[in-house]
Amino acid sequence: EVQLVESGGGLVQAGGSLTLSCAASGFTFDDSAIGWFRQAPGKEREGVSCISSSDGSTTYGDSVKGRFTISSDNAKNTVYLQMNNLKPEDTAVYYCAADEYRDCWKIDGPDWYDYWGQGTQVTVSS
16 A cells, blocks of 8 residues: 655744655655645645655755755655745645656656645745
8 A cells, every 4th residue: 555644744934944754655665756746725736846766866846946955765765855944935735746667857747646645734924
């Protein structure tokens, strides 16, 4: 059974930091594209970042470049999203997603991913 479990969300003031975790199981973690998406109320799901677990290559959406960092611990089958200098517009439910046997070349849309977590809420107050 595939599982992706996000954690680490919460309430933070603007300018603050949070680190999200995505614990994965049930698929070939070390040969997958692992992505973070977010969805704010009334908006479409937006790709935030992606990491290729095979070689650690990463890509970021324009709105988070320079502020967010994605990383992977293949020994723990866990992907992290370090979020710094958070802004109120970062408020959303953040989802972890995975797609086996491919790398991240760009921020792909959600249809490219087969497996999804349940999401974790991030709220940034002004």
